[in-house]
Amino acid sequence: MRLLCNIVWWVLFGWLIALVAYIVGLILTLLVVTSPVGLGLMEYGKFLFAPFSREMISKSRFELDKNENVAWKAYSKIVMILYVVLFGIWLVIALLFAAIANVFTIIGIPNAYIIVKSLGTAFNPVGKKCLSKYEADALKIGEANKNLDKKFKRQSVQ
Template identity: 45%
Template structure:
């Protein structure tokens, strides 16, 4: 079923174009060095957009990935600067989601965009992982609360 969803995402809705342009923008931001935290997040988002029904975006803190203190601090400053752009991208994506919900075939794609909305708004410190990894993270969090 995930494969069928990925095919529907690519063929009529041109999901590969979204992935390609997100990758290009992320690469340009990485080359600027100042925008590297955002660029790396957008590159991870482009990986997600290639197979959105098989992948998910999670925070690096959920995976217990340790980061350099200076990189993390720099990422906080970049998030503040990126906020207006992220807000615009989130609003554009929300308009796409509303438009896709008008067609039956577009509903799964709208759900994919809704899953990626948080990453468009704040791509810093996000990583693309398999859906199974996200499910395991959820199980471990639920087990630790019990």
């Protein structure tokens, strides 16, 4: 089913959104000053190449950013604020129009769902990571196990 949905995504020009996001991310990364946003947009573009087989997660939610430099985190926050104000809002509006256009095709309703679901990443791509569905599910299961360990005061098994 995921393969079929990914094929429909590609037929209805989802690849174009993915390509634009990835190229803009690459350019912003090469500019160095905007690299936190660029890296996030490249991950977003990677997600959009096969959105029904991948998932966007926040690094901070799963503590994947523990080893990041404190200065990099602070700089990323500043760049993120500038991005949201200058570009993020406009990108979200454009993606909303794309989602509405997909809904009118009826076959594109799953595509519209993916676009709307990923608006948070488009609005703020800093600190996001693209993982396969299986990797994301494994992280969620690990997080659930940690929560159960805390709730029932169990010793965690590693």
